[in-house]
Every structure is written in structure tokens, then in C-alpha cells.
Amino acid sequence: MLNFIREELRKKILFPLKIKRWTGDVVEQFKKTPEKRIIVFQTPTHSNIGDHAIAEAQYLFISDNFPDYCYIEINQTLMPEFIKKYKQFIRASDILVLHGGGNFGNEYMREENLRRMVVSEFPENKIVIFPQTIYYSEDELGKSELKKTKELFINHKKLILTAREQVSYDLMKTYFPTNKVILTPDIVLYLSKNYLFERQYGLEVIRADQESILSNRAKDEIHTLLEDNFEEVIVSDMHIENYGKAYTSKQRAPIVENKFRQFARAKLAITDRLHGMVFATVTGTPCIVFSNYNQKVSGTHRWIKDLPYIKFVDTFEQAKSAFEELKELPSYESYSSDTLKFKYQPLIDVIRAS
DSSP states (O other): OHHHHHHHHIIIIIHHHHHHHHHHHHHHHHHHOOSOEEEEEEEOOSSBHHHHHHHHHHHHHHHHHOTTSEEEEEETTTHHHHHHHHGGGOOTTOEEEEOOEEEEESSSHHHHHHHHHHHHHOTTSEEEEEEEEEEOOSSHHHHHHHHHHHHHHTTOTTEEEEESSHHHHHHHHHHOTTSEEEEOOOGGGGOOOOOOOOOOEEEEEOOOSTTOOOOHHHHHHHHHHHHHHOSOEEEEOSBOTTGGGOSSHHHHHHHHHHHHHHHHTEEEEEEOOHHHHHHHHHTTOOEEEOOOSSSHHHHHHGGGTTOTTEEEOSSHHHHHHHHHHHHTOSSOOOOOTHHHHGGGHHHHHHHHOO
């Protein structure tokens, strides 16, 4: 009973006070900033570490390529309060960025509605959606939500959509014919993370949500494969255990860094998560990758398909063969983001364009 009272107190009194304070901090930033500003909306406050890594990579990308702009971040929790009370602080000259990821569509309606909010409330601003996967289900709900988004987006003359794989690019071009659509890799591939850790264990990062297409039997086989070949196996995920601690960029950075370090200490990883694959790529960790329910994992793999230490598979039999191949690698690879950085030039160009 006491724990229930504490939780209610936190949700109804303490958390709203924090939102008010954080919103006030953002408003103060707006009052002090110079003319040229890039404002990033919708950075995560939920538990997905992949999305937090996207936020970190977006910050680095913008800092590297637009050092003459002031960077301001408004996370997904603060957005409704900020837009309702303080949207007048947004100038027509501000460039607005919407967080990238895999939440474009009707699977994650909170994110879809927040995206719509920005497009609706700021019709005069250039708005750039960072690299996304798009997925609307083919049922009546998916068709209905797609129609709402189409009607809003196609009337915004300065909205630019970025796809992170070819299928999403083709769908965006079809759904939003009046908007500019570009194609780049997932923004986390912009990072390089080269450590010199001793490799210690096998790492299992398998989904337990609606995006997984692996059967329980397949998951058991994957776990057994790792246990049979490594003295230590770590079963992990791409979620923060206490995500209430990840509301600010200062809180986010060490969480993302710790997850990169976990991958960097692995001798081999098996995953069906897009950012499991990406974290393995960036840390030079041999990895066997299964797909999920849509095109985002397989599509993103095409950017890195020539890396010998990342193996995309469809079946457990293929996974076993891939495992044997990875065991024969002479050494651990070092990843350089320079091999893909030129692929982000379309994104740089659309932000710079007047």
C-alpha cells in the first residue's frame, strides 16, 4: 500500500513538477540562443536504448555538420506542454528535426501523433524527419491512420522525409508524392566505437515483443548454440531497466555508452534487433542477425552487407553455418563510420538548402 501511494505521488505531483521545471529550462535556452537554430523534437524518454543511441548520433551529426547552429532538444514528454504554451518561441527561420527510428506508422501511435503535432503546428518551418522506417498495417486501422498522416503531410511545403532503407524510401515516395524524400543509413551508423576490451562472452539480444518473428523453439536453439560454445553467455536486451532515469541528454549518454561497451566485450552476438545489429557493427563485434516482422532489419543490413563479421540469416540452420564462418575470422574488426559518411550527404544537403 505504501509503495502504491509513493507511485501515485510520483506520477501525479512530482513528475508534473519535473516536466514544468524541464520545460522552463528549455524556454530559457530559447531566450538565450542566437539566430541560427536547429530544434530536435521527439527525442526519447521511453526505455528503448536504440532510440537513445539515435538521439546521441543525431546530436553528433548536427554538431559535426552544422557547428554554426545552436542545438536545442525537446523530448517527447515535454513536447505537448511546450507546444501548447510556448510555441511562439519557434521562429520561422528555425529548422525543426523530428527524431529518427522505426516508429513511423500505426504501430506506435504516441510517436505518430507527436510527429503529426509538429507538422500541424509549424506550417512555415522547414521540418526534417531523420532516418526512419515506415510501416502501416494493411488492415482498416492502418489504412485509416495512413490517410490522416497523408492529408497532413502532403500539405506541408517544407517537410522532408528521410528513409533508412529502400522499402521505406519507396513507400514514402508513394504515400507522400508532394514531399521531398531522401535515403540514408540509420543515423547510429554515423558513430564509431573502437574499444580495446578483452572479449569475454557470448551475447544474446533477442526480442520479446510484438516485432519478433522467432518461435520459442528457435529462441531456445539460439540460446543453446551460445551455451554450447561459450563459457559465459549474457542474455540482454535493448531496454533500460529503470527508464525514468533517461529523461535528459546527460542521463542518456552513459546508458548508451554502457550498452556499446557490453557489445564490445562480446566474442559474438546473436540478435533480431536492428540496433543490436548496429551496436555490433559499430563495435566490431561478430554478429548473427535474424529479421523481425517488417523490413527494417533486413533493409538496414544492406548498408553493411559487405562487412564480414555481420551475418544476416533467415533460419537457424543458416545461423549455425554463419556461426562456423565467424569462428574462422582471424581477428576482430575495427569499424570506421567514414565508409558510410558520404551516404549522409543528402541529409546534410536538405538541411543546408535555403
